[in-house]
Amino acid sequence: MTTAVRPLQGTLPQNAQSTARPSRRAILTGAAIGIGAIGLGSAITTALAEAARPDPVRSVTAAFTSSGRREALDAESAQSLPAQSRVLPNLADPGPARRQQEFLAACEPWLRELPVQRRDLAISALLDLWVLSDELPATVAGWAGPWRYVWPRDTAFSAIALARIGRPDLAWSQLLFLQSVQAVDGSFAARVDPTTGMAPDDRESQFDSLGLVLWAISEVHAVSEASAAPFDLGELDDLLRRTSRRIFDLTAYGRSLPPVGPDYWEVGESRVSLGLAGPTLVGMNSLTALTRANPELWSRLGGDPESVRRAADDYRATFTRTFVANGMQRYPTAGGPDSAIAYLPAAGLVPNAVDAIYALEPELLGGVWDRLEQPAGGIKPGHGWIIDRSSWTPSTSLMGLGFARLGQTEKAESILDWLSAHRTSAGSLPEKITAEGAPVSVAPLSWTAANVIITLDELYVRRRGAGS
Template sequence: MQRRQRQATAAAGAAREARGGPAGAGPPSRRRLLRGAGAVAGLGVLGALGAGAVAAGRSTWSAVDPRTEIPLHAGTVAVGADGERVLVGGCAPDLALSPGTRLAAALPEHSPARDRAAEFVARTAAWRERLRARLTEGGGSATGVGSSPAGAEVSAAGTSSSAGDADLLVDLADTALADLWVLDDDLPAPVAGWTANWRYVWPRDAAFCAVALARIGAVDRAADVLAHLQDLQQADGWFEARYVPGTDRAPDRRAPQFDGTGLLLWASAEAVAAAGAGGGAVADRLAPLVTTSLAALHHATSGGTALPPASPDYWEVREGAATLWGAGATLAGLRAGAELTGSTGAEESAKVFAHLLEGTFGRGGWQRYRDGGGADSALALFDATGLHGMIDPARLGALRSELSRPAGGIAPGAAWKQDGISWTPSTSLLGLGLARAGEHRAAREILSWLAAHRTEQGSLPEKVLHDGRPAQVAPLAWTAANTLLALDALAA
């Protein structure tokens, strides 16, 4: 069954819908917009948001339907006794795991997967210890916009964002590391998830995963991921929306997407920087990706003087106009390209394009489209990718009330289906943006909320229902990567 889509006028910023996926592929695609409008009086518990945020949220919400139910396909993914990945918990069978791992307890002691897992733990040990030391000394607890008083509850589960929750955040780091490992191990690049319609390589997700790998001490693996995407890039610089792992083949007829071009260029610059003295070798290896992507961005924006082409973004629907996400990804790529190449022309294009965004999206209030569409979690992409100073911290912090959902997370945008569901990719992206913008207390609150809404097996799910239950897919590589990068920013 071909994917069916319904699109309202971009200027009005109406909600988009995306249904289905490849024929016989099982559950709906991972960024599906549920249909229909809810109708119920009660809004439930907002968790991280105070009474003022409740009032602000009500001014933009349509009625929330708390009856929206989505199953938890799996509580986690693990390497089974036969060495193959299996879904565990949720709707999948339970499986005894070795403590603190994504490995079946019955997996032989000297199996290749155990060896690879141990190597990953050793590689990331220094990062983890630095994180613990920094969190314990309270270095990440500076007050920021949208922050609650020290000791205030920030989730329905009652977790706190004060300096005393260092253990909780270190535990979150451990589980996010395990989530990223199990969706990346022994693959050409990380897959989004392991449930059927998620078992693909999305360039945008892979970009964030590569940056996370570089930051936590696995620079070589980050370079491998980026080199693989380099091999998949089309001659014009574009990428397919997603790829069957280990191939250059798209699994369906989704339109190519432009955001991966800028995001993978940004990821390349991050990997080069994280490599330190070895950055030159990483840059040489990724030279084709850098030059092709920078040329594509320069051409598509006419040297920074035009908005990027209309393209589907992380909402995974067709678009008739450039989105805030696409614009942010393009600017991140232009600036990264200028940094990597030292080209004055690239630097000038990035400056011109930044002014263009301020005069278009900025003038319109940084909404989903230059002339409307409402708030969008894509606003966090700017600070998340190092584009500091463009977005007022107070404006970024306001997303928590503008896009709030009953369980305490946020939705992708104001025009999203009002189903009461929190989306962890958007919520974790906001945490990352706040952390890299220096708004550490607000970031810690979001990270504490994520920690409190993991599955029973400890994985970060894609969605959280109105009452706080994890739903859909777990783990999700993009959420794990965002979480690790936000924690890394607190430890910087």
């Protein structure tokens, strides 16, 4: 997933990616099947052994330290970190502690809406999101080196989470940053440096970011409209124009699936995946919602509302005759279950939703969960993740959000319980949990933190506000 396999590439020099030995990422996704031309032998044995070993713990949290900088901490370094804090005590610079307190104080009205037993998990997720966002133009995925970049996909979720907790101003600024780094043709680099806005490598652009960014714009705009000082949607006209044009052009206005490319698994593909097609459906749905909320939008963007609705209708038909007709697998006709199915309910494409152009039936999500569940209790990204027995928290938490929006509260609650119980020793939400139940890889992870926040909001704030 976005955060799931990115470090496996990022930890190697760029020119090392094309060496003969198959990557651990390729083994984990079964991609080694088609590489007979490169001479396998003992290389496959070595790679299989690497894949079977759990990732090391790269960090248990991130925090501001006496160095005056934000750092990724190991378990020993984090021992002196106060509970419910991402700032070590007695810093010469009082700024980080003050900003952390101001952030939590701004979240207090939202926190009061939650039941007491959920506030500890909520504060963990809030602080994880804060420490990966503080004084940055957008949230980074994590703070260990290979994660210290802005992925548009992750930022979309972070922006929605920030809006939900009462900080639409921070959410809006993140969307403005994405607008500033978007290419003229509407594409996004897979990841960018938050300080320079430049891509650190030549990874292929990932089409799923387009639909998810449109969803974030729609969600953040809706929240800001309900606030005392709504933001001007016109500030994002360039982002909306470029993103919508790219989606329309590359799906022939909804008559075809997106082009083949990497999705949140971040591996090369030969077929379009649900991880691209699903977010595109989400994006189409979000465009119709924005059109309904702001009828003047398309007069500014150089289009018309009817063409948006027609493209959304056509894409729904395209998606239905491909992915839906064949059981919502990873690929249009094969590939087995994929946690990307959760994008749809997570974004509100549920039965009886006013704006949904395709509604996921609740039983489908439960079936995917059952087939992807791992020994520790979470899930792996998909059926093709053939060796790694770890649970991946981005996929697990995304499914939790999907269950929450489908009204399957008991399942959503159980996922929150699991995530809460598998935080690191410093209280952060990690990327992975081993088959034995231990947090590994990197913590905190902004996508997981954002999913937890949005899920809590759905279960305890939105639902209560709707009177259900």
